[in-house]
Amino acid sequence: PGSCLSGVLGAGEIRVNSLHRQAAGRVAPRLAVEAVAADGTVEAVSVRGAAAFAVGVQWHPEYWAESDAISARLFRAFGDSVRDHAARRGAIRTAAE
Incomplete structure (x- = not known):
């Protein structure tokens, strides 16, 4: 609760498909652990102080x-961030342009 990811997902706890054989043992100082499985596996991180949406997940929301x-909320947040960034850079054009 209170993390970037919980704000995006609208939930403090979710069920995910943990299908990985490897997991992060330690994370870099600039990363914040956003989600941890019951067995201690880091399932999600975010970049501290990031200017835009910067979240990484260990599970497979694309499935x-x-x-x-x-899963849809996660992809929507990413897409919204990309569009916001492009709009700030003036990179969005209509198909007629």
């Missing part, structure tokens, strides 16, 4: 992005 509201 259910079209049918799972939580």
